[in-house]
Amino acid sequence: MKTFKGRVVTPGTSKAEALVSHSGLNTLASFQKALQFGDKTSKCSDQNNEELYGKPMAGKALCLPQTIGSTTGGLVLYTACSMGRQPACMLFANHIDSLAAAGAILANIWLDGVSMPVVDSLGEEFLAYVKDGMQITIDDSGTVTVI
Amino acid sequence: MNLKPEQQAILNGEKGETLAKVMKTLVMFGEAFDAETMVPVTSKYNHLVTSFGLGALQPVYDLMNQLIDAGALSSQKFTADPRPMDKNVPSGLLQNLVFKNFMYNKQDYYENQLKKLGLLNDDAFTCTCYMDAVGNKPNKGDVLSWSESSAVVYANSVLGARCNRNSGILDIMGSIVGFVPYFGLLTDEGRKATWIVEIKTSKKPEAQLLGSAIGMKVMEDVPYVKGLDKWLGNSLDDDACTYLKDFGAATASNGAVGLYHIDGLTPEAVEQGEQLITDGAKVYVIDDAELQRVYDNYPVMWKNLDAKPKLCFMGCPHMSLQQLKEWTDKVESSLRQYGNKKVVIPTVFTAAPGVLKEFETTSYSARLNAAGVITSYICPLMYMNNPLSGKMPVITSSNKLRTYTTARYFTDDEILVQITKGGK
Numbered sequence: 328m329k330t331f332k333g334r335v336v337t338p339g340t341s342k343a344e345a346l347v348s349h350s351g352l353n354t355l356a357s358f359q360k361a362l363q364f365g366d367k368t369s370k371c372s373d374q375n376n377e378e379l380y381g382k383p384m385a386g387k388a389l390c391l392p393q394t395i396g397s398t399t400g401g402l403v404l405y406t407a408c409s410m411g412r413q414p415a416c417m418l419f420a421n422h423i424d425s426l427a428a429a430g431a432i433l434a435n436i437w438l439d440g441v442s443m444p445v446v447d448s449l450g451e452e453f454l455a456y457v458k459d460g461m462q463i464t465i466d467d468s469g470t471v472t473v474i
Numbered sequence: 475m476n477l478k479p480e481q482q483a484i485l486n487g488e489k490g491e492t493l494a495k496v497m498k499t500l501v502m503f504g505e506a507f508d509a510e511t512m513v514p515v516t517s518k519y520n521h522l523v524t525s526f527g528l529g530a531l532q533p534v535y536d537l538m539n540q541l542i543d544a545g546a547l548s549s550q551k552f553t554a555d556p557r558p559m560d561k562n563v564p565s566g567l568l569q570n571l572v573f574k575n576f577m578y579n580k581q582d583y584y585e586n587q588l589k590k591l592g593l594l595n596d597d598a599f600t601c602t603c604y605m606d607a608v609g610n611k612p613n614k615g616d617v618l619s620w621s622e623s624s625a626v627v628y629a630n631s632v633l634g635a636r637c638n639r640n641s642g643i644l645d646i647m648g649s650i651v652g653f654v655p656y657f658g659l660l661t662d663e664g665r666k667a668t669w670i671v672e673i674k675t676s677k678k679p680e681a682q683l684l685g686s687a688i689g690m691k692v693m694e695d696v697p698y699v700k701g702l703d704k705w706l707g708n709s710l711d712d713d714a715c716t717y718l719k720d721f722g723a724a725t726a727s728n729g730a731v732g733l734y735h736i737d738g739l740t741p742e743a744v745e746q747g748e749q750l751i752t753d754g755a756k757v758y759v760i761d762d763a764e765l766q767r768v769y770d771n772y773p774v775m776w777k778n779l780d781a782k783p784k785l786c787f788m789g790c791p792h793m794s795l796q797q798l799k800e801w802t803d804k805v806e807s808s809l810r811q812y813g814n815k816k817v818v819i820p821t822v823f824t825a826a827p828g829v830l831k832e833f834e835t836t837s838y839s840a841r842l843n844a845a846g847v848i849t850s851y852i853c854p855l856m857y858m859n860n861p862l863s864g865k866m867p868v869i870t871s872s873n874k875l876r877t878y879t880t881a882r883y884f885t886d887d888e889i890l891v892q893i894t895k896g897g898k
Contacts, residue, residue, distance in 0.1 A: 336506050351693055351730060356878050359859060362530045363577065374773045375877060395693060395730040396877070398523045398621035401641025402534050409533035424694055424730060425658065428506045429641030436499050437537055 328474045331453045335469040336423050337435045339444030343415035345461040345473070346387035348378050349454060351395035354403050354426060357384065362406055369412040388463035389414035390454060394427040404430025408441045416465055419447035420454040446471060475501055475655070476511055484651060492544030496647045503644060504655025512653035513660065515619045517612040517635065519594060520552035520649040521603045523621035523642040526856050527581030528558075535580060537643065538587045541650065548592035548649040553603035553610045555622055556792065556824070557581070558856030562848055564785060564820045569862050577860055591646060599851060600826030602719065602792040604628055607828035614741060617660060619648030623732075624723035624791045624874065630733040632710065632718050634741040636660045639694075639732040659732050665742065666696065667735055667751045673701035674761045680885050681720040682873040684760065687768040689729025691758050696733050697725075698751050703738035712796035714739065720872075723791045727874040775880035781867035786817075786893050787854040787881065789824030790872035795832055798825060798849075802838040805845045808894035816846030818896030819869070827851045855879060 353373050360372035361384075368383035385407075394400055404427065407413040413434070417427065423445065431445040446469045453471070457463070462474040477485060485501060487494040504512065524534065541547070558578050565573070585593075594610070601622055603610035612618055614634035620626050621640045629635040638658045640648065648654040658664040669692045673679065679702075688697055706714045718736070725731035735743040735750055742750060788801065801823065809815060823842070825833065830849055833839050842849065854870070857863055858879035868881040869892060876883040884892065 353877070359878070363528065363859070364861070374775050374880075393694060393730070395689075396623065396727055398623045398626065398639055398645075399642050402524065402531070402643045405537075405643065406531055406533050423506060425503075425507070425639045426641045426730075428503055429644045432499055432502045432506065433537075433641075433643055436495055436502065437540075438533075 328472065329456055331449045331471045331473070333418070333446040333449040333469045333471060335467070336428060336445040336447050337431045337443065338467055339416070339442045340465060340467050341388065341416040341444050342462070342464045343386060343388040345457050345459060345463050346379070346382060346384060346389050347454070347457055347459050348376060348391045350376060350378070351393050352376070352391045353396035354394045354400035354430070355397040358403050358407050361412060362403065362410065367412055369407060384414050385412045386415050388416050388418060390418045390457045391420070392454060393419060393421045393424040398426060400426030401429030401433060405433040408434035408443055409438055413443045416444045418449055418453070418463070418465070418471055420449050420451055421447065423447040475504055475509060477501070481512055481653060490544055492540055492546050493651070496546060496650055499644070500647055500651065500653070500655060504657060507655065507657040509655035509657040511656045513617055513656045515550070515617055515648055515652055515654055517616040517618045518550065519610040520548060520550045520645065521610060521620040521622055521625055522552055522554040522645050525555035525599050526558040526853070527578050527584035529577065529579050534643065535584060535587060538591065542587065542590050546650050547590070548646055549652050550649045551592050551594040552649065553594050553598040553600065553608060554588060555599065555601050556851055556853035557599045558853055560850045560852040562850045563822050563852050563857060572860055572862055597827035600792050601625060601853070602794070602826050604633065605794060605826055605829050607795065607832045608826050617654065619645055619654050621645035623726035624719070627722040627726045627732055627734070628719055630659055631722060631735065631740050632715060639730065665733060667698035668695045668755050669697040670751060670755050670757045671697045671699045672757065672759045673699065674759060675765065676762055678705035679760070679765060681717045682724040682871060683765055683769060683885065685721040685724025686728040686873040687760055687765060688758070689725035689727070689731050690768070692729060692731060694730035694732065696735070697731065698735045698737065698743070700737045702736050706736070706739055708738050710739065712794065716794045716797050719791060719794065724873040727877050772876060772883055774882055776867050776882060783819045783869045783892060784866045785868045786819050786821040786889060787824065787868060787870045787872065787875060788821070788889070790854045790870065790875040792829065793823055793825045795829050798823060798833050798842070799836070799838045802842040804890055805847060805894060806841060808890050809845060812895040814894060814896065817893045819893045820848070821846070821893045822848045822850050824850050824852055824854055
C-alpha cells in the first residue's frame with residue numbers, strides 16, 4: 328500500500344480499480360466509439376494507445392500523465408459524464424492539461440448529480456507504482472491510496 | 475483569482491444565473507492553472523471546434539440551448555470546424571443513410587444553434603479559418619478564445635496570436651463574457667521553449683511526419699526547432715505557411731503542442747531567437763532514422779494490409795490554395811508518367827469553402843477535375859468515424875486523420891504514386 332498526495336481539481340471521493348496509461352490519453356480517440364455506438368463500458372478506441380486499447384474505462388480510476396489531442400477533448404469528457412460513461416475518477420501524474428480540466432469542470436458545474444473527482448500533480452512516482460487492477464481510494468483532500 | 479468589478483458582477487449573478495455559471499466555469503478553469511486575472515479577448519472573430527450535429531453529443535446541444543435561452547450569445551462572430559457531410563464525396567447508399575439518419579441527424583439543428591450563437595456566415599465551416607479567403611486571421615498579439623488544435627497551434631506559432639488549447643464549449647464561453655483566464659500560452663513565460671529540436675535529416679522532412687514525431691516526444695511542451703529554416707527558408711511565404719499548417723496539426727493531434735518556434739522563421743523566433751529557450755531545455759535530435767522509426771511504428775488498422783485502397787483523403791487540415799495548385803501540377807505530371815488520364819483511386823482534396831471558391835476561379839480547377847480528383851469542404855475525420863467507413867481501406871498523408879481513424883498513413887510522395895499509378 329502506498330499513498331500519494333495530489334491537488335484537487337474537482338472535488339469528491341472515490342474507490343475504484345486502477346486503469347493505467349503511461350502515455351497521454353487522447354480523449355477523442357479513446358471515447359469516440361463508445362459515445363457514438365452505445366458502449367456503456369467506454370472501451371478505449373484509441374489504436375495508438377497500446378495499454379488502453381479495447382479496455383473499459385467507465386467506472387475505473389484512470390491513472391495517466393495528461394490528456395492530448397483534439398480540442399474536442401473537454402466536451403467529449405463532458406458528454407461521457409452526462410451519459411454516465413465516465414471514469415470513476417481521473418488521477419494525473421502531471422499538472423492537468425487544459426482539455427481534461429475543461430471536461431471535468433464543465434461536468435462539475437453544468438451537470439447535476441454527476442461525480443468524477445479529479446486529482447493532479449501526483450508525480451511520476453505515482454505512475455511508476457500504480458498498475459492495472461490495483462484498488463484506488465481518493466479522499467476529498469487529494470490523498471490517493473493505492474493497494 | 476482577482477476579478478475586475480464587471481467580472482465579479484457577472485459571477486455574482488447580476489446578469490443572470492446562466493452567465494454566472496459561464497463565468498464560474500472560466501474562473502474555476504483559470505484557477506486550475508493558477509491564473510490570477512482574466513484578460514479581454516481581443517481578436518475580431520472566434521473559432522469553434524464543434525461543427526458537427528452528432529446525435530451522441532446531445533448533452534452539448536442541451537448546454538448550448540441553455541446559453542441561447544438565457545441570451546448568453548457570443549460577443550464575437552465565429553467560424554467553426556468543417557461540416558461532416560458533402561454529397562460530392564463518394565459514399566454508398568448505406569453510408570448516406572447512416573450519416574443523415576443516424577450519426578449526423580442533428581446537423582441542421584446544431585447549425586441553427588450556431589447561427590443563433592453568432593456564426594460568421596454559411597461558408598464559415600473550416601479548420602483553416604486563418605486562410606485569407608476565409609478571413610478569420612488574428613493579428614500578432616491578439617488574445618483568442620479559440621479551440622481546434624490545428625488552428626490554435628497555427629495562430630500561436632505562425633501568426634503570433636495568443637491562445638490556450640481551449641476545449642470546445644470553453645471556446646464560446648470565453649467569447650460570451652469577453653474574457654479568458656490569463657495563464658499558459660497567453661503569458662510571455664508560458665511561450666518559452668522547454669525543448670530544443672534539432673533537425674538533421676538529409677532532405678526536407680515530411681511535414682506531418684516531423685510534426686507527429688515532435689508531438690509524441692514533447693507532449694504539451696513548447697519546442698524550439700532548429701535546422702528547419704534550411705528547408706523552409708526565412709520567409710513566411712505560402713510554401714512555408716502551408717508546411718507549418720500541416721506540421722502543426724500533427725504536433726497537436728499526435729501530442730498536445732499549442733505553440734512551436736521555428737528558428738529564423740516564426741515571428742517570436744525571429745524577434746527573440748534562442749532567448750526563447752529556457753535553461754535546462756531538453757534536446758530531441760531528429761534524423762532520417764528517427765523519422766523512419768516513427769513511421770514504422772504507426773499501427774495499421776486495416777484487416778487486409780494488401781487491400782486496394784477505395785478512397786484517398788488529402789486535406790486534414792484543409793488544404794491551402796497554394797497546395798491545391800501544387801497538387802494539380804503533381805497529379806497531372808504523375809498521371810502522364812504512368813500513362814493514366816485520371817486518378818486510379820477515388821481521391822478527395824478538402825479545403826475551406828472560401829478557398830475552393832477562389833480555386834474555382836483559376837485554370838487549375840478544371841485541370842484537377844479532369845484528372846478525376848474531387849474537391850470538397852468536408853471534414854474527412856467526420857466521414858471516417860463510423861463502422862462502415864472504418865472498414866474501408868482509406869489512405870491519407872494526414873497524420874491527424876491517421877490518429878483518429880482507420881485511414882492508413884503514407885507520405886505525400888507515396889500517396890501521389892498510389893493515386894496515379896495504380897496496379898500498373
